[in-house]
Amino acid sequence: MPISALMALxxxxxxxxxxxxxxxxxxxxSMPMHLRWELYPVPHEAGRNQYxxxxxxxxxxxxxxxxxxLAGELKDMFSEMLFIKRVYEYKRPLWWxxxxxxxxxxxxxAWFFLLFVHGILxxxxxxxxxxxxxxxxxxxxxxxxxxxxxxxxxxxxIRRFSxxxxxxxxxxxxxxxxxxxxxxxxxxxxxxxxxDPNFQHAMEFMKxxxxxxxxxxxxxxxxxxxxxxxxxxxxIYIPFTKMSHFIGKYFTFHKxxxxxxxxxxxxxxxxxxRELTRLPMPWSAPHVDTGKSWDENALENxxxxxxxxxx
Amino acid sequence: xxxxxxxxxxxxxxxxLVKLTVRDLEKLPPPYDKPGMEPELTDPKPxxxxxxATDLDGYIAIDLPWKPKNKEExxxxxxxxxxGLNKLLTKEGNWTFLQPLLLSLEYCAKxxxxxxxxxxxxxxxxxxxxxxxxxxxxxxxIWKKYCTPAGKIFGKFVSGDIELNAKTLMRLAExxxxxxxxxxxxxxxPIGVDNGLISHEIRKxxxxxxxxxxxxxxxxxxxxxxxxxxSTGLTPDGVKDIIEFIEDDIEDKIGKRIxxxxxxxxxxxxxIHNAGEFLSWPENPAAFAILFEEAGISWTLSSEQVAxxxxxxxxxxxxxxxxxxxxxxxxxxxxxxxxxIVVGECGHAHKAITVIADRVLHDDIWIPRExxxxxxxxxxxxxxxxxxPEKNNFPVTLHDPCNMVRLMGVVEPQRKILRKxxxxxxxxxxxxxxxxxxxxxxxxxxxxxxxxxEWRNAVATRMKFKQVLEAFKDCLDPSINKYICAPCSNCxxxxxxxxxxxxxxERLSIYYGGLVELMVNAMVDLEEPFVEWEFH
Numbered sequence: 001m002p003i004s005a006l007m008a009l010x011x012x013x014x015x016x017x018x019x020x021x022x023x024x025x026x027x028x029x030s031m032p033m034h035l036r037w038e039l040y041p042v043p044h045e046a047g048r049n050q051y052x053x054x055x056x057x058x059x060x061x062x063x064x065x066x067x068x069x070l071a072g073e074l075k076d077m078f079s080e081m082l083f084i085k086r087v088y089e090y091k092r093p094l095w096w097x098x099x100x101x102x103x104x105x106x107x108x109x110a111w112f113f114l115l116f117v118h119g120i121l122x123x124x125x126x127x128x129x130x131x132x133x134x135x136x137x138x139x140x141x142x143x144x145x146x147x148x149x150x151x152x153x154x155x156x157x158i159r160r161f162s163x164x165x166x167x168x169x170x171x172x173x174x175x176x177x178x179x180x181x182x183x184x185x186x187x188x189x190x191x192x193x194x195x196d197p198n199f200q201h202a203m204e205f206m207k208x209x210x211x212x213x214x215x216x217x218x219x220x221x222x223x224x225x226x227x228x229x230x231x232x233x234x235x236i237y238i239p240f241t242k243m244s245h246f247i248g249k250y251f252t253f254h255k256x257x258x259x260x261x262x263x264x265x266x267x268x269x270x271x272x273x274r275e276l277t278r279l280p281m282p283w284s285a286p287h288v289d290t291g292k293s294w295d296e297n298a299l300e301n302x303x304x305x306x307x308x309x310x311x
Numbered sequence: 312x313x314x315x316x317x318x319x320x321x322x323x324x325x326x327x328l329v330k331l332t333v334r335d336l337e338k339l340p341p342p343y344d345k346p347g348m349e350p351e352l353t354d355p356k357p358x359x360x361x362x363x364a365t366d367l368d369g370y371i372a373i374d375l376p377w378k379p380k381n382k383e384e385x386x387x388x389x390x391x392x393x394x395g396l397n398k399l400l401t402k403e404g405n406w407t408f409l410q411p412l413l414l415s416l417e418y419c420a421k422x423x424x425x426x427x428x429x430x431x432x433x434x435x436x437x438x439x440x441x442x443x444x445x446x447x448x449x450x451x452x453i454w455k456k457y458c459t460p461a462g463k464i465f466g467k468f469v470s471g472d473i474e475l476n477a478k479t480l481m482r483l484a485e486x487x488x489x490x491x492x493x494x495x496x497x498x499x500x501p502i503g504v505d506n507g508l509i510s511h512e513i514r515k516x517x518x519x520x521x522x523x524x525x526x527x528x529x530x531x532x533x534x535x536x537x538x539x540x541x542s543t544g545l546t547p548d549g550v551k552d553i554i555e556f557i558e559d560d561i562e563d564k565i566g567k568r569i570x571x572x573x574x575x576x577x578x579x580x581x582x583i584h585n586a587g588e589f590l591s592w593p594e595n596p597a598a599f600a601i602l603f604e605e606a607g608i609s610w611t612l613s614s615e616q617v618a619x620x621x622x623x624x625x626x627x628x629x630x631x632x633x634x635x636x637x638x639x640x641x642x643x644x645x646x647x648x649x650x651x652i653v654v655g656e657c658g659h660a661h662k663a664i665t666v667i668a669d670r671v672l673h674d675d676i677w678i679p680r681e682x683x684x685x686x687x688x689x690x691x692x693x694x695x696x697x698x699x700p701e702k703n704n705f706p707v708t709l710h711d712p713c714n715m716v717r718l719m720g721v722v723e724p725q726r727k728i729l730r731k732x733x734x735x736x737x738x739x740x741x742x743x744x745x746x747x748x749x750x751x752x753x754x755x756x757x758x759x760x761x762x763x764x765e766w767r768n769a770v771a772t773r774m775k776f777k778q779v780l781e782a783f784k785d786c787l788d789p790s791i792n793k794y795i796c797a798p799c800s801n802c803x804x805x806x807x808x809x810x811x812x813x814x815x816x817e818r819l820s821i822y823y824g825g826l827v828e829l830m831v832n833a834m835v836d837l838e839e840p841f842v843e844w845e846f847h
Binding site for chain 1: 317318391394395398401402403404406407408409410411413414415417418419420421422423424425426427428444448452455465467468469470471494497498499500501502503504505508518519520521522529534630631632634635638651665666667668669670671672673674676677679681682684685686689716717718719720721722723724743744745
């Protein structure tokens with residue numbers, strides 16, 4: 001049987017999400033190397049990360065082998081990703097709202113993944129025991145996820161409006177984003193309560209998607225259809241907005257705040273520096289020789305009538 | 312009143328957005344909790360308002376007469392700013408910070424988790440205009456509105472409310488000089504957004520495109536450094552004279568003449584001090600000379616223009632000036648055929664040449680650079696000199712320069728020395744990488760014109776003063792001399808002015824100095840104390 005319009009929208013939403021996220025990833029990773037701007041503690045500094053020290057604490061550090069710890073980096077990364085550690089430490093009242101919201105979203109993402117696994121097990125590989133485990137995990141993740149995310153989202157909206165410190169800095173689109181998510185969650189709750197209390201239809205919907213066959217599609221109620229459409233639109237919308245900060249966060253930490261890679265003669269870093277300092281300077285202030293390269297500007301500074309450097 | 316201020320109020324036609332009084336500020340601990348213990352704050356002189364940007368809080372960091380006089384000048388200013396902003400977003404114009412800047416502009420969630428990390432915001436009594444996000448949000452809104460397709464199509468809905476006029480720009484530029492670039496706010500951000508960097512980039516835009524920067528940083532700072540040899544105005548002949556004077560002084564103090572090596576080719580180390588030490592605290596280069604000579608280290612100073620001054624004010628406001636000075640330092644070191652540059656007690660110079668310039672120097676202008684702290688710790692650890700800690704048996708606390716700790720991770724060597732050589736050493740809270748700035752960071756310590764020092768002393772250094780009072784709370788009795796160890800010239804400058812502003816040396820016998828002075832003070836071979844308990 002051919003695929004239905006809702007299935008087509010679901011495929012499109014997922015594809016657009018992946019493509020836009022990937023293109024953003026490419027955009028950020030292809031940016032030029034910047035000057036070092038790390039911020040301590042840098043968690044991969046072996047033996048020093050507890051107090052925020054760096055390899056620069058050693059005499060002749062550039063001659064010595066670097067001692068780094070992946071475990072330190074992973075610990076910091078996961079405590080931030082999974083527990084939002086910094087908000088917990090520095091803004092606890094907000095954490096009680098943002099944590100259920102984010103944890104709920106993680107559980108909903110896990111729920112999607114489990115639905116996918118369940119679909120594969122229904123269509124392509126039959127492992128009844130595993131299917132049973134997945135079935136129960138779907139119940140747990142889906143139930144806790146949607147309740148936590150909805151409560152967190154409502155809390156964040158209330159906080160956004162009641163806290164002037166936040167409201168005064170908030171643009172219309174940021175309010176819209178929160179309400180958009182809330183509407184998707186509320187239609188999800190309505191669908192769950194009125195139509196699909198055991199996520200049976202959700203599993204069937206995913207089975208149809210996995211099999212590329214609309215014969216498996218359940219008959220959806222209007223609220224379920226509205227929910228699927230809104231959910232697909234949200235998937236399409238997220239990567240275009242700053243709700244995709246999960247991408248940015250990788251780069252802010254790994255490529256800026258923890259980037260302490262040393263430049264030594266013959267290194268890749270030196271080759272990049274050489275290339276970048278050949279770029280022409282477009283700036284217009286009096287002390288800049290506009291159009292000359294960074295190197296020319298830095299090394300061949302014009303001299304005044306006394307033979308002294310001019311700037 | 313100030314709590315009602317929003318980012319869009321940067322464009323407000325009022326003369327001055329905020330007026331500070333001492334009563335607005337966060338209270339200080341005893342004995343400064345009583346009225347009359349600190350001076351009242353003053354209004355800007357009426358004549359300043361005509362030429363200078365007093366529109367933010369009445370204080371002037373940018374001491375250039377850049378206030379537009381008419382509509383044409385205002386339009387030119389706005390056009391120039393937008394040109395600069397566009398350059399800031401290109402690889403050619405800003406490869407140096409493009410990725411960090413765009414990440415910070417794009418992903419701020421406006422959660423305000425960072426606000427309470429800022430000592431200036433907190434100690435000002437939470438003035439909105441000093442919040443790390445206030446200036447960042449103004450730039451973000453302008454960027455969205457004028458430089459992104461979404462902002463151009465959807466306007467205010469996406470960018471938020473912002474009007475771009477002369478007031479906005481004057482307040483934006485001045486507010487970038489109400490942040491010490493300590494980046495404490497960045498440590499708390501769950502997304503890694505860097506509002507300190509945004510302050511840096513605002514400063515840079517104004518400098519590199521419009522030539523607008525505080526005179527102390529540009530004209531009398533980096534330009535004078537390159538032209539004359541030092542941002543202090545000290546010439547090569549001048550520095551040679553001072554070195555001779557220091558040799559005499561060392562002889563007077565320790566009864567032994569030390570020949571300070573200058574321009575000695577092939578030495579292991581080129582030691583570069585902040586030239587402010589030669590002029591204001593010559594005991595610091597003297598202490599280095601004593602320690603290095605006694606420890607048998609092969610070292611030299613340079614008397615060549617630029618290389619006798621470790622400072623690099625470019626790091627605070629202008630990438631090109633940063634590159635020029637860093638390149639000159641490396642070039643002269645290579646000419647002297649030394650193995651490495653070692654930076655004396657100067658925090659920003661540490662970071663500028665060791666960390667930031669790491670991706671400026673290449674090929675012929677590359678040379679190893681390191682902090683003096685690990686070498687000083689090795690002298691103690693390896694017992695190259697005999698020390699008697701009892702000679703330092705007075706209360707000592709350590710001020711951590713942000714540039715040394717949070718921004719380059721040199722945390723332990725200096726405190727290991729103090730734990731070993733100062734029996735009454737006590738930490739400030741918080742300390743290490745979570746320290747508070749002295750209030751003189753990012754150039755504030757040397758910006759002395761008009762009413763800026765008043766703001767620095769009353770607001771920017773206030774948290775440090777609070778920390779100092781708390782660190783010494785068990786020994787505030789003026790009969791006990793207390794020592795703030797500040798291994799950074801700019802921090803010392805800020806702390807000197809802070810102690811003077813609050814009359815803390817007279818009232819409480821709190822003094823300050825570097826780390827090497829304490830080390831020399833503890834030397835067994837010295838008959839007389841090296842540390843002199845006098846305020847200077």
